Amino acid sequence: QFFGEALALWRRLLQQDPTNVEMSGNVAAAYADLGDVLAAKGDDAAALAQYEASLSIRRTIVARAPDKESLRRDLAFNLEKVAGRKRRLNDVDGAIKAYREAIDIRNGLSDTTNLVRLREKINAEWSLQSLLGDTLERGNLLNDVVDGLTDLDAKTALDSADRTWLQTAQATLDDVNKVLDKLQEQLDSETETPAGGAAGVLVQTKDKAD
Numbered sequence: 001q002f003f004g005e006a007l008a009l010w011r012r013l014l015q016q017d018p019t020n021v022e023m024s025g026n027v028a029a030a031y032a033d034l035g036d037v038l039a040a041k042g043d044d045a046a047a048l049a050q051y052e053a054s055l056s057i058r059r060t061i062v063a064r065a066p067d068k069e070s071l072r073r074d075l076a077f078n079l080e081k082v083a084g085r086k087r088r089l090n091d092v093d094g095a096i097k098a099y100r101e102a103i104d105i106r107n108g109l110s111d112t113t114n115l116v117r118l119r120e121k122i123n124a125e126w127s128l129q130s131l132l133g134d135t136l137e138r139g140n141l142l143n144d145v146v147d148g149l150t151d152l153d154a155k156t157a158l159d160s161a162d163r164t165w166l167q168t169a170q171a172t173l174d175d176v177n178k179v180l181d182k183l184q185e186q187l188d189s190e191t192e193t194p195a196g197g198a199a200g201v202l203v204q205t206k207d208k209a210d
Contacts, residue, residue, distance in 0.1 A: 028057040048085035076105040099128035122148040134179040142173040
């Protein structure tokens with residue numbers, strides 16, 4: 001009830017100044033907060049409706065101030081909330097699309113060394129890869145997750161849960177690489193290739209010394 005009342009108040013204020021970016025942000029946040037409440041109650045469809053209402057406003061805000069990174073970060077958060085509900089509602093394609101857009105936004109943020117932002121990006125990459133089959137995209141995402149967690153470990157020691165996560169991500173990457181390697185072998189055996197062979201699809205782990 002509280003979030004509903006807060007949303008109604010912010011909407012009334014926004015009607016008085018519809019181009020106010022800060023006010024628009026408050027309305028978007030109120031929609032998202034209401035979505036969180038509904039999600040906690042297990043009403044995924046209703047939560048998604050609130051998140052999408054928030055997302056629409058976030059897009060408008062970013063269009064008005066595209067250079068403000070904090071607004072783009074809020075948009076990425078919103079997309080991830082939408083993706084999470086779509087996943088629970090079995091809209092896998094919709095979830096994948098939203099996660100991809102969120103990750104693209106996060107990749108465009110300048111302060112990528114910030115530990116909080118790095119972790120947020122890793123979380124989104126991990127969520128997206130779990131929705132994909134054994135594809136090159138999944139391998140690349142897993143490689144980014146492994147690199148990101150390794151970077152976090154170098155800056156501030158990972159706790160036991162995150163260390164287990166890193167180990168799981170590395171093991172999953174190894175498994176995906178094996179599948180991709182087999183697919184490449186099959187492709188090579190079915191097609192004529194130059195003496196040097198075709199370019200492999202194996203996801204190469206980045207050299208930390210670079």
